[in-house]
Amino acid sequence: MAFLRRPRQARRDPEGRMSLIEHLIELRNRVVVAAVAIAVGVIPGWMLYEPMFALLVRPLKDRGGHVNYAGLTDPFAVHLQMALSLAIILTAPVWVWQIWAFIVPGLTRREKRTAMAFIGVAVPLFLGGCALALWTLPMAVDVLVSFTPAAGDNIIGAPEYFTFLTRYILAFGFAFLMPVFLVALNVIGILPARVMLSGWRWAVIGNFVFAAMMTPTPDPWTMFILALPMCALFYGAYGVAWLLDRRRDRRRPSWTRDVPDDQASSL
Known part of the structure; x- marks a missing residue:
């Protein structure tokens, strides 16, 4: 697979910087690896379709x-859609790592160990979000179906029904990954902990708006079931970012500790 190889001249410098072409090559490689992993994951996803x-x-x-x-063609389309959705869930360790490695390139050996720890947290978070969606799904369906008048019947098209379910489940999973990417932005110096904390009000409002959109029920309980864990994860991400900022401050020379991170990096 020679097309995945980075050209010999396209090597990162000691500080981990890359040119635009190198970034595009890196992105292509990461996307191809993630796509191949998901394609392979379709096989067990296809076999798990019935349960x-x-x-x-x-x-x-x-x-x-x-x-x-x-x-x-609806039975085949639904079968393929479910297999692909299951493949995304089953191959979460692969594509989460590819996203992390692209966002945070040029890691040292110690930073790579930290990255593996974050991946060890990210995958359970994603799976936990999907599990939470499965737990709330009966409540959501029950409330939505309850609007059917007594003279009507609930005969729902299979493609529409399973499209709604897969989006519902995957949205919960991706929502629980947000703290990991907040920490990633902190690792590369874009999002200091103090900036993250200063925007906590907007983060909380955004979490509740997202939860309200992804839990299509008129009762507030399913919204709180998603929004409250998301808020807790946001503050957990802030705590990790604060610890990382403190570690970086201890490593910086004493005369630069009062200088903001973005300015200190240029000194």
């Missing part, structure tokens, strides 16, 4: 609803 189908349809069937395959 996942039964699990996801159960909330609707408990309310007397049914999924409907209106088109000839």
